[in-house]
Amino acid sequence: MSIAKNIKCTDENTSKSIKQILNIKDSHITFSKDAISKEIVHGRMANVFTGLLTGEANRCEYCGFDSIIRHAYQDSWIQLIPYQEVPTYLHLYKQRFRCTQCHHTFSAKTYYVAENCYISQALKFAIAVDLKKKISMQDIAKRYFVSTKTVERVLDSFFEEPRKKLTYLPKHLLIDEFKGTSDCEGAMCFIVSDADTGKIFDILDDRRNFKLRAYFQRFTLKARKQVTHIVMDMNASYDAMTKEVFPNARISIDRFHIIQQMTRAFNKQRIQAMNQLKKSDPQAQKDYRKLKKYWRTILKKNAKLNYTSFKQFPLFQRRYLTESEVLDYLLSIDDQLRQSYEVYQELLAAFDAKDFTEFFDLIESLPHSLNDGFKKAIRYLRKHKEAITNSLKYPYSNGKLEGKNNLIKVIKRIAFGFRTFRHLRMRILIQQNICEII
Structure with a gap:
C-alpha cells in the first residue's frame, strides 16, 4: 500500500x-x-x-x-x-x-x-504479571482493552505447567478436597501439598479412589515408600487408598476435624434441648432464647471461660454476671445437656494434653444415661483410633492446606467461577509461584 x-x-x-x-x-x-x-x-x-x-x-x-x-x-x-x-x-x-x-x-x-x-509482547507480559494477582480474567481484559479469550491465550502461552519427577514425593503429605468446576469428572477436586513447606504439590480434577490410585502409582515404588506421614480428614475412602499406595506411611486425622466432630455432636444436643422446651411456657421460652443466643459460651473450653470479670447480659435482665455464671444457668436447664457437657470438656482437656490413652478411655467408658445422639457421634471416633493417636503423637496438621483451600475459594469468588478446571488450576499454581512466566 x-x-x-x-x-x-x-x-x-x-x-x-x-x-x-x-x-x-x-x-x-x-x-x-x-x-x-x-x-x-x-x-x-x-x-x-x-x-x-x-x-x-x-x-x-x-x-x-x-x-x-x-x-x-x-x-x-x-x-x-x-x-x-x-x-x-x-x-x-x-x-x-x-x-x-x-x-x-x-x-x-x-x-x-x-x-x-x-498485540505487543509488552502488553502480553503485563497481562501475564496481572494473572499472578487476585484479580479475575474479565477485569484484566477490561483493564487492557482486550478480550477475555486473549487473556486466556496469554495464560496458556506464557505459563508452563510444572512437570513432576516420578522419582520424588514429599516425605510428609497433606491431602484434602475442594469444589471444582463443571467440567471436572468428579464432584470434588483433590489437592496434595508438602507438610514441611506448605507448598502445593499437585491438584487433580477427581478425588475418586481409582483416579488417585492411578495418579500416585505413576511414581516409583521407592518414591512412594519414602512417604512416612499423611494427614487427611475423616474420609474413609482415602484411608483405603493411601495404605495401598504408600506402604510405609502413617495416617493422621487432622486435629481440627476431631474437635469439629465433638463440637458438632454437643451443639446438636444443645439444639435438641432447645426444641424440647415447651413453647407455651413463658419461662421455657426465655430459656430457649438464652440457649440460642449464648451458644458460644456453652461450646467454649473451660480454660477460656471468664470467671472474674462482670458484664451485662441482655437476656438476664441486664444484670452484671460472669461468663461462668451464665454457663451454670444454661446447663441447669437440661440434666442430659449438663452430663454431656462434662464429658465434652473432659474429652477436650485430654485432647489438648495430647493424652490419647485417657482420651480413648473416656470414650470407652461413656455413661449409659448419656444422650444417644451425642454418644453415637463420640463413639464414631473409635473407628479412627490409630489415626487420631498419630495426630496426637506427631506435629503434622492440615492447617497449611486449609489456608490454600481458603485461597482457592477467594480466587473462585473473585473470578465469579471458572468454566474449565485447567484455567482454575493454572491460576492457583501461578498465584503460588509454582508456575513462572516463560
Whole structure:
C-alpha cells in the first residue's frame, strides 16, 4: 500500500524519545515528527504512535533464493499497554519484500510483536504479571482493552505447567478436597501439598479412589515408600487408598476435624434441648432464647471461660454476671445437656494434653444415661483410633492446606467461577509461584 511521505521522514530526536517511552530497542523501527496523534480506533478515542519498520532480506522465506526486491509497505495496528486508562496503539508500516523467483511476498519482522499477532509482547507480559494477582480474567481484559479469550491465550502461552519427577514425593503429605468446576469428572477436586513447606504439590480434577490410585502409582515404588506421614480428614475412602499406595506411611486425622466432630455432636444436643422446651411456657421460652443466643459460651473450653470479670447480659435482665455464671444457668436447664457437657470438656482437656490413652478411655467408658445422639457421634471416633493417636503423637496438621483451600475459594469468588478446571488450576499454581512466566 502507499505510505505518506512524512512518515518516511525520520526524526532522530522524536524517534529516540518515543522508543524510550515504548521501550522499543529495534533499530529498524523509526518515527517522524508527526508520529503521535489522537484517533478513534474501534469506536474509542486512542493514543496512536505511527512508525515505520524497515529492514533487509537476503533470501526468500519460501524458496530460499536471493532474488528479493522491495515491494511496498503494509500497515498493522499493534495494541500497546494503555496510557492513563486510554487505549494505545502502534500504527506500524512494515516493509514488504517480493521474491522474483517464486513470487511470494513477506514482511519485515520485529521482536516487539509476534508474527501474525496484533498485540505487543509488552502488553502480553503485563497481562501475564496481572494473572499472578487476585484479580479475575474479565477485569484484566477490561483493564487492557482486550478480550477475555486473549487473556486466556496469554495464560496458556506464557505459563508452563510444572512437570513432576516420578522419582520424588514429599516425605510428609497433606491431602484434602475442594469444589471444582463443571467440567471436572468428579464432584470434588483433590489437592496434595508438602507438610514441611506448605507448598502445593499437585491438584487433580477427581478425588475418586481409582483416579488417585492411578495418579500416585505413576511414581516409583521407592518414591512412594519414602512417604512416612499423611494427614487427611475423616474420609474413609482415602484411608483405603493411601495404605495401598504408600506402604510405609502413617495416617493422621487432622486435629481440627476431631474437635469439629465433638463440637458438632454437643451443639446438636444443645439444639435438641432447645426444641424440647415447651413453647407455651413463658419461662421455657426465655430459656430457649438464652440457649440460642449464648451458644458460644456453652461450646467454649473451660480454660477460656471468664470467671472474674462482670458484664451485662441482655437476656438476664441486664444484670452484671460472669461468663461462668451464665454457663451454670444454661446447663441447669437440661440434666442430659449438663452430663454431656462434662464429658465434652473432659474429652477436650485430654485432647489438648495430647493424652490419647485417657482420651480413648473416656470414650470407652461413656455413661449409659448419656444422650444417644451425642454418644453415637463420640463413639464414631473409635473407628479412627490409630489415626487420631498419630495426630496426637506427631506435629503434622492440615492447617497449611486449609489456608490454600481458603485461597482457592477467594480466587473462585473473585473470578465469579471458572468454566474449565485447567484455567482454575493454572491460576492457583501461578498465584503460588509454582508456575513462572516463560
